Amino acid sequence: MNKSRSCMFGMAALLIAQCLVAISSAQNYPSRQMRIIVGFPAGGGTDATARLVAQKLTERMGQPVVVENHPGASGSIGVELVTKSKPDGYTLLIIAAGDAIVPALRLKMPYDLERDLAPILMVTTSPLALVVHPSVPVHNAKELIALAKSQPGKLNYSSSGTGTTLYLVGELFNMMADVKTVHVPYNGTAEAALSVAKGETDMSFPSLSSALPVITSGKVRAIAVTSLQRSSALPSVPTLDESGLKGYDRGTWAGFLAPAGVPRDIIARLNDVTVKAINAPEVREVLVKQGLEPQSNTPEEFAAMLHRELAQNAELIKRSGLKPQ
Numbered sequence: 001m002n003k004s005r006s007c008m009f010g011m012a013a014l015l016i017a018q019c020l021v022a023i024s025s026a027q028n029y030p031s032r033q034m035r036i037i038v039g040f041p042a043g044g045g046t047d048a049t050a051r052l053v054a055q056k057l058t059e060r061m062g063q064p065v066v067v068e069n070h071p072g073a074s075g076s077i078g079v080e081l082v083t084k085s086k087p088d089g090y091t092l093l094i095i096a097a098g099d100a101i102v103p104a105l106r107l108k109m110p111y112d113l114e115r116d117l118a119p120i121l122m123v124t125t126s127p128l129a130l131v132v133h134p135s136v137p138v139h140n141a142k143e144l145i146a147l148a149k150s151q152p153g154k155l156n157y158s159s160s161g162t163g164t165t166l167y168l169v170g171e172l173f174n175m176m177a178d179v180k181t182v183h184v185p186y187n188g189t190a191e192a193a194l195s196v197a198k199g200e201t202d203m204s205f206p207s208l209s210s211a212l213p214v215i216t217s218g219k220v221r222a223i224a225v226t227s228l229q230r231s232s233a234l235p236s237v238p239t240l241d242e243s244g245l246k247g248y249d250r251g252t253w254a255g256f257l258a259p260a261g262v263p264r265d266i267i268a269r270l271n272d273v274t275v276k277a278i279n280a281p282e283v284r285e286v287l288v289k290q291g292l293e294p295q296s297n298t299p300e301e302f303a304a305m306l307h308r309e310l311a312q313n314a315e316l317i318k319r320s321g322l323k324p325q
Helices: 003-027 045-061 073-083 141-150 165-177 189-197 208-216 264-278 281-289 299-320
Strands: 034-038 065-069 091-096 117-127 129-132 156-159 182-185 221-225 251-259
Touching (some): 034 073, 045 065, 045 091, 045 117, 045 251, 045 264, 045 281, 073 091, 073 117, 073 251, 091 117, 117 299, 129 141, 129 189, 141 221, 156 165, 156 189, 208 221, 251 264, 264 281, 264 299
Parallel strands (some): 034 091, 156 182
Antiparallel strands (some): 091 251, 117 251, 129 221
């Protein structure tokens, strides 16, 4: 046998051996404790979702699934930790919509969300509610747009801070409706919603968990939700898409990912088990009460959504005039 043929057989044997190891690893997976990294402090919404799902995954995977909090740098510390972890399926990451905004705000990133991570599942979504103070003379989104066009720069909207999800939702509204409303930043979603209830601002796009108390009390008027489908928490409130802004689809979400390179069959198993976990009646009930919608999507669908949102965030940041730092 000549040297070239010997080399070919050697490479083929190596590939077969690697495949066999991968198959064996997947069949035995998981054989030890797993962890979910949260890039935010304990007690927040993303952390609560991670812990709820971790409990169910522990039951279904037969191994402990623990949550580790690594807060800092707008979630980037936790993300970077996972991108540098071994791609064996034992270290997972949960990210939120805000994590997909960070790359558009920074000139240099230590990771690439699409290159360095493998999507598993978008776990939950939650539309935002477009609410106005009762003194604003509108009862639907079409009337609000007409009022904003007749008085450019007079209406304002509150957000949880410049560059946040709520800020971009407001900027997308301005862009798609071709209106100019003035941004007023607050320290958090609850404060933004409360500013409308107090009459400090005209409108806002708070999360449902922050919006529902002031909506039910009558302190604000809900005139639309920001998702393509109506919210089960506000079934009588139309979407912005229904209200004339065709294709408007923004909100908050949370999703699971793993380091790039995790075998596909492990990703598929994680997807299957997590879908079943979040759609278990007792888990679904908890999530829906928080204004969250449990999802049942594929890794490919989550990857496509993440790609679209990263591109849209970059465009909105550019249009808004914010300069990456």
